[in-house]
Every structure is written in C-alpha cells, then in structure tokens.
Amino acid sequence: MTTRTTSPRDRFVAIFLKGGADGLSMCIPYREKAYRRLRPTTALPSPDHGGSIDLDGTFALPRALAALEPLFRDGRLAIVPACGLPIADRSHFNAQAVLDAGTGATSELATGWIARHLASTPPQEEGSIRALSMNAFVPRSLRGADRVAAMPSPECRASLQRLAESPPLRRVLESLYRGDPSWSAARDAMEALIAIDPKTLPGVPTEPESTARREWRLALERTGHVACARPDIDVLTVELDTWDTHVQQGAIGGALETKLRTLGDGLAELVALTDPLPRPTTIAVFTEFGRRVAENGNGGTDHGRGGVAMFIGRGIAGGRVIHRWPGLRPRALEDGRDVRITIDLRDLLAEVLEKRLGNPAAQQAFPEHDLEVLGLTRS
Amino acid sequence: MSRNPSRWTRRALLAGGASGLAGLWLWRSGFLSSTLDGPIEWLLSRTSFGATAASLDRAKSLGYEETLEEQLHPESLDDDSLERRLSVFSTLGLSGPELKPLPGEAIVRELVAARLVRAIESRRQLFERIVDFWSDHFNVNHVKGQVPRFKTLDDRDVIRRHAFSRFEDLLRASAHSPAMLYYLDNHLNTASGPNENYARELLELHTVGIDAGYSQRDVEEMARVLTGWSVDESEQRFGTFRFDSAEHDASAKRVLGVELPAGGFEDEGERMITHLAAHPSASRFLATKLVRHFISEEAPEAVVRRVAERFSETQGDLRATYRELFSRSSIEAARPLVTRPVHFFALVARRTQARYQPHRALETFEIPLREMGQVPFQWKTPDGYPVEACDWISALLPRWKFAFDVADGRVPALEVEDRHLDEASSWLRGEERALLESTLPKVSGSSERDRRAMALCAPSWHWC
Numbered sequence: 001m002t003t004r005t006t007s008p009r010d011r012f013v014a015i016f017l018k019g020g021a022d023g024l025s026m027c028i029p030y031r032e033k034a035y036r037r038l039r040p041t042t043a044l045p046s047p048d049h050g051g052s053i054d055l056d057g058t059f060a061l062p063r064a065l066a067a068l069e070p071l072f073r074d075g076r077l078a079i080v081p082a083c084g085l086p087i088a089d090r091s092h093f094n095a096q097a098v099l100d101a102g103t104g105a106t107s108e109l110a111t112g113w114i115a116r117h118l119a120s121t122p123p124q125e126e127g128s129i130r131a132l133s134m135n136a137f138v139p140r141s142l143r144g145a146d147r148v149a150a151m152p153s154p155e156c157r158a159s160l161q162r163l164a165e166s167p168p169l170r171r172v173l174e175s176l177y178r179g180d181p182s183w184s185a186a187r188d189a190m191e192a193l194i195a196i197d198p199k200t201l202p203g204v205p206t207e208p209e210s211t212a213r214r215e216w217r218l219a220l221e222r223t224g225h226v227a228c229a230r231p232d233i234d235v236l237t238v239e240l241d242t243w244d245t246h247v248q249q250g251a252i253g254g255a256l257e258t259k260l261r262t263l264g265d266g267l268a269e270l271v272a273l274t275d276p277l278p279r280p281t282t283i284a285v286f287t288e289f290g291r292r293v294a295e296n297g298n299g300g301t302d303h304g305r306g307g308v309a310m311f312i313g314r315g316i317a318g319g320r321v322i323h324r325w326p327g328l329r330p331r332a333l334e335d336g337r338d339v340r341i342t343i344d345l346r347d348l349l350a351e352v353l354e355k356r357l358g359n360p361a362a363q364q365a366f367p368e369h370d371l372e373v374l375g376l377t378r379s
Numbered sequence: 380m381s382r383n384p385s386r387w388t389r390r391a392l393l394a395g396g397a398s399g400l401a402g403l404w405l406w407r408s409g410f411l412s413s414t415l416d417g418p419i420e421w422l423l424s425r426t427s428f429g430a431t432a433a434s435l436d437r438a439k440s441l442g443y444e445e446t447l448e449e450q451l452h453p454e455s456l457d458d459d460s461l462e463r464r465l466s467v468f469s470t471l472g473l474s475g476p477e478l479k480p481l482p483g484e485a486i487v488r489e490l491v492a493a494r495l496v497r498a499i500e501s502r503r504q505l506f507e508r509i510v511d512f513w514s515d516h517f518n519v520n521h522v523k524g525q526v527p528r529f530k531t532l533d534d535r536d537v538i539r540r541h542a543f544s545r546f547e548d549l550l551r552a553s554a555h556s557p558a559m560l561y562y563l564d565n566h567l568n569t570a571s572g573p574n575e576n577y578a579r580e581l582l583e584l585h586t587v588g589i590d591a592g593y594s595q596r597d598v599e600e601m602a603r604v605l606t607g608w609s610v611d612e613s614e615q616r617f618g619t620f621r622f623d624s625a626e627h628d629a630s631a632k633r634v635l636g637v638e639l640p641a642g643g644f645e646d647e648g649e650r651m652i653t654h655l656a657a658h659p660s661a662s663r664f665l666a667t668k669l670v671r672h673f674i675s676e677e678a679p680e681a682v683v684r685r686v687a688e689r690f691s692e693t694q695g696d697l698r699a700t701y702r703e704l705f706s707r708s709s710i711e712a713a714r715p716l717v718t719r720p721v722h723f724f725a726l727v728a729r730r731t732q733a734r735y736q737p738h739r740a741l742e743t744f745e746i747p748l749r750e751m752g753q754v755p756f757q758w759k760t761p762d763g764y765p766v767e768a769c770d771w772i773s774a775l776l777p778r779w780k781f782a783f784d785v786a787d788g789r790v791p792a793l794e795v796e797d798r799h800l801d802e803a804s805s806w807l808r809g810e811e812r813a814l815l816e817s818t819l820p821k822v823s824g825s826s827e828r829d830r831r832a833m834a835l836c837a838p839s840w841h842w843c
C-alpha cells in the first residue's frame with residue numbers, strides 16, 4: 001500500500017468518558033433560560049462576573065475546565081455540543097457497545113472502529129505495538145486489532161523481569177501460545193512488556209480504594225509520558241469511568257466539578273507533554289451520551305441523548321464551538337426531555353482519521369453511515 | 380491424573396494470527412471446534428473452579444448424571460471443613476443492626492476473602508460457580524455509602540439464599556435488597572423526584588433485556604412504580620427494606636403493557652416483578668446469558684432454546700434450568716471459555732494445593748486479583764464483570780505476573796510446595812508439556828523456578 005507522504009500521520013489519543021458525561025456542564029448554553037429553570041441545583045454559572053468562561057457569546061466553559069481555555073484561545077481546541085450517535089434507548093451498555101463498534105444502531109460488528117482504522121493504515125514502524133491502552137484492558141474499540149496491548153504496570157515489569165530480559169524465554173512462551181486463540185494477544189503483551197519501560201513513568205496508586213481522580217490523573221499523565229517515550233505508537237486509548245451522575249451531581253463544588261477539573265488539568269498536562277514532540281498529537285474526548293436536561297429529584301441527572309465531544313491538536317480547526325445547537329425549548333428537546341443530537345459523532349471521528357491520521361478509508365471505521373465533513377480539521 | 384482437557388483445533392487461528400482481524404473473525408464465528416475427550420472432564424470444567432485429581436476420580440466413579448445431580452443439591456453436600464475455615468470471619472452471619480456500627484472496610488474485606496476461600500475450597504463447587512454468575516447479574520459494587528454493610532446481607536440473603544430457588548424469588552429478594560436499592564439510587568426515587576437508575580437496569584440487565592422492545596416511557600413508568608421502595612437505616616431495622624408510602628407516586632401507570640390503576644402502593648412493584656420474572660423475553664435473555672457464561676460465548680441457539688424452554692416450563696425453577704444447562708447435550712456444545720481472574724486464581728490454588736490462612740486471605744488474594752482485574756464485587760457498573768474472552772485475554776501480563784509470583788514464592792501468605800507445582804504441570808495439554816520439556820533446558824540460565832513459572836503461564840490455565 002502506498003500513502004501520500006504529505007498526508008499527516010498524527011498520533012491519536014482517544015479518551016472515552018464512560019457513564020454518560022453531562023454535556024450541559026462541559027459546554028454551558030448560558031443564554032438558555034430553560035437551562036437554569038430545569039437545573040435548579042446543578043446549573044453552572046454564566047460568564048457574568050467570571051462564573052464561567054465565555055467561549056463565543058452563546059456557550060461557556062465551566063471554571064473546572066479553565067485549564068483548557070488557553071488551548072481554545074490558541075485555536076487548538078474545538079468543542080462540539082449536541083453530538084452523539086443515533087441510538088435512542090439510553091442504555092449505557094448498548095450505547096458504549098455501539099460507539100466502540102463504530103456503528104450507529106447495533107453492536108453487531110465484531111471489530112472496533114479504531115481496530116478497523118488501524119487495519120486500513122500502515123504502521124508507523126513495522127512489527128511494533130500500534131496501540132496501547134492506558135487501562136488494564138484493551139478497550140472494545142480496538143477489538144480485533146493486531147499489535148495492541150494494555151500498558152504494563154511497573155509491578156508487572158518487576159515480576160516479569162526475567163521474561164523481559166531473556167529473548168529465549170520469551171520464545172518458549174511464544175511457542176506455548178502458538179495456535180492458541182490468544183496467540184496474538186500473548187505476542188503483543190510480550191512486545192509491550194519490553195517496549196514500555198515503566199521506570200520512566202509515574203508510579204501506580206498503592207491504596208486499594210484510590211479515587212477516580214487519582215486514577216484519571218495518572219492515566220492522563222502516563223499517556224503523555226508514553227507518547228514521549230514511544231513516538232512509533234500510533235494510538236493511545238484512555239477510558240475514564242464514573243461519569244454516571246444520577247445523584248448529587250452538584251454545581252460549583254459538586255462531584256461533577258471535581259471530575260471535570262481532573263479531566264481539564266490532566267488534558268492540559270497531556271498537551272504540554274506531547275506538544276513539543278515532532279510527531280503531532282490529536283486528542284479526541286467523547287462519551288456515550290449526554291444527560292437529561294432536567295435534573296432529577298436527587299440533585300443528579302438521568303441518562304439523556306446529545307453530549308459533548310472535544311478535539312485538541314494543532315491540526316484541529318479549534319477556537320470554536322462547532323454546533324447546530326437545537327436549543328432547549330420544550331419542543332426542541334428529544335422526547336421532550338433531552339438535548340437533540342444534531343451532529344453525528346462519527347462524522348467528527350472520521351474526519352480526524354482521514355485528515356489527521358492519514359486514513360484513506362475512514363468510511364470503513366464507520367461502515368453504516370454516510371460521512372459528512374464538518375470542517376473540524378485544518379486543511 | 381493426567382488428562383487432556385482441551386484439545387482444540389487451533390491451527391487455522393495461527394494462520395489468522397498474522398492478521399488479528401481475520402483471527403478474531405474465525406474465533407467469533409465459532410471456529411474453535413473442540414474434541415471432547417470426555418464429557419465428565421467438560422462437566423467439571425463448567426461446574427467447578429477446576430477439576431482436581433480427587434474431584435475427577437470421584438466424578439468418574441459416580442458417572443455424569445450422578446455427579447451433576449449431586450452438585451445440583453448443594454445442601455446435601457457436607458461442607459463443614461469449609462465452614463470451620465470461614466469461622467474466622469465474624470461478619471458473614473451478622474444482621475443489619477449488628478453490622479451497622481462496624482467499619483465498612485472490615486466487612487468488605489471479610490466478604491471478599493470469603494468469596495475466594497469458598498471458590499477454592501467448597502465442595503459445593505457448582506453452587507459457588509452459580510453464585511459467581513448471579514453476583515455479576517445482580518452486580519452491586521460495594522464501595523458506595525452504606526453498601527459495604529448491605530452487601531454482606533445481599534450476598535447471603537439474596538444471592539446465596541436464592542441461587543437455587545425460583546428466579547422470581549431471587550429477583551424479588553434483589554428488588555427488596557438494601558444493597559441494590561442503594562447502589563442504583565432507588566432509595567432516592569420518590570414521587571416528587573423520580574430517579575430512573577434502578578428501574579432501567581431492572582428491565583435492561585436483570586430481566587427482559589434491551590432487545591425486549593420497551594421504550595423510554597416504560598423506563599419512566601417503571602421508575603414511578605418503584606417510588607418509595609427504600610431502605611430502613613434506623614437502629615433497630617438497619618439494612619431492611621422499607622416501603623415509604625408517602626413517597627410513592629399513586630397515579631395510574633402503564634408499564635410493558637400492564638395497566639396499573641391509580642391508588643396502588645407497594646403491590647404495584649410486586650406485581651411488576653411477577654410479570655417481569657415470567658416474561659418470555661426474560662427466559663430468553665437469562666438463558667442466553669447462562670449459556671454464554673457456562674457453555675460457549677457463541678450461545679448456540681439449540682442450547683439457548685432448550686434452557687429457555689426449561690426455565691419457562693418450570694416457572695423459573697433455577698435448579699431445573701441448571702440441570703438442562705449442564706445436560707450432556709448442552710455440554711457437547713461447550714467451547715473453551717476464558718478463566719476469569721477469580722477462576723484462574725482458584726484453579727491454580729486448587730491444583731497446587733496452595734496453603735493460606737483465611738484470616739490473611741485478603742492479603743493473599745487482593746493484589747493479584749486487582750492486577751488481573753477482578754476483585755470480587757468491585758466492578759463499578761451494574762452489568763457485572765464481563766465474560767468475553769477478548770477482554771480478559773487482552774490483559775495477559777498480570778496473569779503471567781501471578782504465575783511468576785507463585786513460582787517465586789512472592790504471593791503474600793500463600794504457600795505452594797514445589798512438588799505440588801511440579802505435579803500441577805500434569806494438567807497441561809500434552810503438547811504444552813512436551814514443548815516445555817524440550818525447549819526450556821536449552822534456555823541458558825533458566826532455572827527450576829522459570830520452568831514452574833512458565834508452566835503456569837501456559838494457555839491451558841487461561842481456558843476452561
């Protein structure tokens with residue numbers, strides 16, 4: 001396969017906010033009266049007197065994401081509200097499966113969208129790990145991909161020192177797995193074991209009940225360090241869970257604000273680490289759905305539809321809120337309750353694959369959808 | 380005691396391995412044809428946390444049907460030695476009010492440790508595998524609020540008590556379980572402020588499944604039915620169900636076609652539980668899930684149909700359903716399943732006759748299980764730990780780490796004798812053993828410990 005050498009081959013960082021992150025708290029439609037009316041305890045302040053950060057006269061960034069403001073002003077961050085996938089059942093598990101599969105309605109495809117992306121682009125370097133998960137498992141978006149693995153922990157590396165240092169021993173293990181369905185997983189795990197030196201990375205939390213905040217911070221920091229150490233790895237994936245704020249979501253000082261601050265600070269740090277690298281990095285942040293416009297009886301929000309996606313990188317036509325905002329008037333809401341989806345998340349992701357990651361066949365990542373180019377990337 | 384438990388035709392997957400996509404496709408499409416070398420071995424692989432020399436001998440002398448029948452009646456199996464080992468855990472048998480003043484963390488530690496001791500040591504092996512299944516089906520992550528205290532009650536009085544009764548009883552117990560009501564926020568679900576978290580999962584995960592064709596409206600109506608279903612946190616009745624009629628939405632409702640006239644109370648929820656437990660979609664949904672968990676990820680249609688029929692015919696009699704699930708004809712359709720970390724740990728411990736002290740068990744179990752990704756009851760979302768092989772197999776390094784740690788004697792407070800580790804190699808497939816014997820001696824600098832570690836890394840331990 002030949003590719004045009006001129007097309008950019010950014011590194012891709014895919015960050016999945018699992019549980020349904022509340023879009024209205026990430027990109028505040030502060031002029032909407034309905035927002036304040038339907039969210040008596042969870043609405044975030046408007047930009048007046050610095051309660052939030054005005055983005056474009058229509059939307060504001062919450063103070064918790066203040067670390068991202070310089071990226072937005074710099075034209076490197078694009079924020080997309082009212083986006084998502086056309087699945088209407090509001091089930092986490094179905095929506096996550098559909099998003100990972102890269103379909104629009106069913107999770108029938110046995111491979112993930114990032115796996116299909118990798119299959120249609122040549123590796124940066126033959127034979128090495130192409131995608132690394134920063135979580136304990138390889139996410140389902142990479143299901144079916146070759147040369148992918150989960151990040152080895154420093155403890156793993158220490159216990160498997162003899163294996164890491166002895167090629168003959170690894171060959172024995174490889175032969176043991178030859179012919180097993182887990183053969184490629186075993187080979188890739190060994191490759192990750194020798195490819196990633198955890199000594200260059202921050203340590204893992206030692207307390208059993210480490211808070212999500214620490215785990216996330218660590219995952220995002222590690223992503224940056226791995227990106228620096230291994231320019232050949234094409235894709236890094238991060239899953240951050242517990243966005244399912246049914247109870248006590250809160251406004252200022254609430255549970256969601258803490259999560260958002262961790263996310264914002266972690267992203268800013270990730271960008272700071274990867275920005276000086278010769279190989280550009282494009283970051284996508286997405287979730288399976290947004291949350292209901294009206295808060296529930298417990299200061300929380302139930303499952304909704306349209307959510308927010310964010311894209312960061314020098315190749316992103318940022319500094320803009322990209323939207324076809326449907327509004328929050330009762331008749332504008334889907335089923336009378338949720339933000340209507342007006343932008344298909346797949347269009348955004350596909351544009352990144354095609355324009356930033358050099359994928360000549362982005363359609364294969366999202367086979368059940370006619371892609372529309374929204375101008376998310378710089379030409 | 381040598382056996383050859385899983386001779387699979389795997390050569391084409393090797394070819395497919397060059398392209399993961401192709402390999403996966405073959406895998407997903409059920410390429411793994413297995414050659415049963417004996418239905419008894421397969422039966423034990425699905426009804427226990429791993430056959431041991433003793434359990435295999437016993438099963439062979441009893442025969443297939445009697446082995447299964449014995450395990451289908453766990454109450455008839457004497458488990459006194461396990462009970463004595465568990466007696467160091469003082470919280471397992473406590474009531475809600477007794478648990479109330481105790482630190483949640485200590486309660487959790489005992490429950491998690493007991494889970495592992497039971498998986499490894501119980502003679503009621505099928506019972507423990509089934510408990511594992513329902514603990515995921517009715518997943519309650521025990522981190523939140525009062526849940527650490529309630530979870531011990533849920534494990535004992537819901538899951539373990541009803542695992543072999545009727546599904547309706549199990550479901551009803553779960554719906555009244557403070558752990559579940561608290562975990563999925565139903566204790567906050569009120570007429571003035573509905574919270575649909577539990578109602579949604581009751582339909583989607585616990586009974587009829589997402590494909591049953593219900594609507595968002597059904598979810599909202601189900602949530603209204605369950606308004607006022609709450610938890611008693613008072614001194615005297617801590618950790619019991621409480622129906623708060625003042626918080627119940629008494630207006631008329633319609634859920635999944637069932638009309639509920641205005642003025643109803645707790646009876647509306649009870650009626651819906653009866654309806655859901657008997658719903659045709661539930662029998663299908665549960666049968667598919669059982670088959671995927673115990674027989675084959677492919678969930679062969681013929682097996683699912685038989686299990687679902689048995690479930691329906693018997694009004695959800697779980698024992699009868701399991702009898703069908705593990706029948707010879709079901710077992711003939713069995714395909715290799717991944718050993719999830721708890722299973723893998725139990726398998727290694729059982730076959731190496733590992734010694735550990737129950738009161739230090741958590742010390743022994745917790746770190747390896749966290750690293751491998753499955754500390755009991757700590758999956759955060761209500762869908763429970765996954766069963767798909769591709770998820771677990773994507774995290775082989777921590778499993779190999781465990782193998783090296785066991786061989787190197789690094790697992791805290793776990794004693795494994797070298798001779799038992801050596802004997803455990805006899806559970807490997809013939810070609811795995813032959814390969815280790817022919818290649819390892821040629822690896823310069825490799826030690827006995829390497830040999831033992833590598834034997835525990837072999838694929839056989841990761842599949843059952």
